[in-house]
Amino acid sequence: MSCNSTTTDHDFEAQSQKINNFLQNVDHKIVVMSGKGGVGKSTIATNLAVFLSSQGYKVGLLDVDVHGPSVAGLLGLTDLKLNIINNRIQPYSYTDNLKVISIQGLLNHPDEPLIWRGPMKIGIIRQFLGDADWGSLDFLIIDSPPGTGDEPLTVAQTVIDCQAVIVTTPQEISLADVRKSIQFCQKVNMPILGLIENMSGFVCPSCNSLHAIFKSGGGEKLATAVNIPFLGRLPIDPSVVTAGDAGQSIDSLNNPSKEKLQGIVEQIINQLPNKKKGADSTMKIAIPLAGGKLATHFGHCQEFAIMTIDNGNVIKHETLTPPPHAPGVIPNWVADLGCTDILVGGMGEAAQVILKERGVKVSCGAPSDTPENLVALYLRGELVDSGNACDHDAHGHDCGSH
């Protein structure tokens, strides 16, 4: 192996580690795919992200359609520019709950075409995942270009636990391509959350009756035939085009399309294994303290702040003394308290393993600050998990991991 390839392998591994660190802090990863172009995949991905974030979930929306990014335009961000700080991409905060990354934010001009081959596309998608400060998320929604090319394949191979939502229109020609998408998901072992039939009939604005212009019901029949959940259908609605062109979400419409999409979002949430997590759930966050601020020595801290959060508000703040330090005792004590999350400076790997096995989300790399400030940063998604296990050799101390 040449020196160059060793360096490249090493860089790839290092980036894979960063990607996995990020993904560990995302509860649900969903890629929106379609077999055919122009079926409304970006419209659905973008609006799914908007609807979920307006329900209080922390959502990241990632546009991996390198050649035809649409997400920024659909959100009215035609002059989107992404900042890079310390070599890390800063997602655009559309709202407090919705962060967005699209290749468009890195172009000099929105109309500039990208003439890229596979490896470059794979590289930028991996950077969007591993070298971006997303913070922790309830949902990562990924808008993929149509078909089964480099982009969906990179997502399937890189985003562990990713699930697919497939969008189709009712015509046979579109359904034929969707069968390919379904087979693609099966081949790469990516679970399918379900199928959405878009542009399913036209509701006449004058008489309110439904006209099956492109037929209707084909998507549902296909979903039943291949035994995947049918998530719902959206009719052809001229106001969806007007809203999309104006950079407004379907949430702003107050018409049947909004209700239909709301129903689809509920179906998606119902399909998720962990659906109680997120906006409506209560969180219990543990923070090791010394002198009222985060203690860097997790295993030997004086006390723990235990903050209970309900719908984004701190409703209880306790200060508890942990049991004496011994291998595995403190991580299990934190889990026994019912904590859902723990914020630490660094933590030994063994302690991290115990906590993760017991369903406690670990966020490393928190600065020495008061629990109130740290929780506020964490809830805003601004506390970035460094993923660092404690380096014992460097610090010469015991983090309570053994």
Ligand SMILES: Nc1ncnc2c1ncn2[C@@H]1O[C@H](COP(=O)(O)OP(=O)(O)OP(=O)(O)O)[C@@H](O)[C@H]1O
């Ligand atoms: N239900 C709908 N009713 C009417 N128009 C719609 C509907 N859904 C999407 N559209 C419109 O169809 C066009 C294509 O939508 P969109 O860009 O979301 O498709 P896509 O599948 O992501 O396309 P691409 O192949 O470029 O990725 C847009 O103008 C959008 O506003």
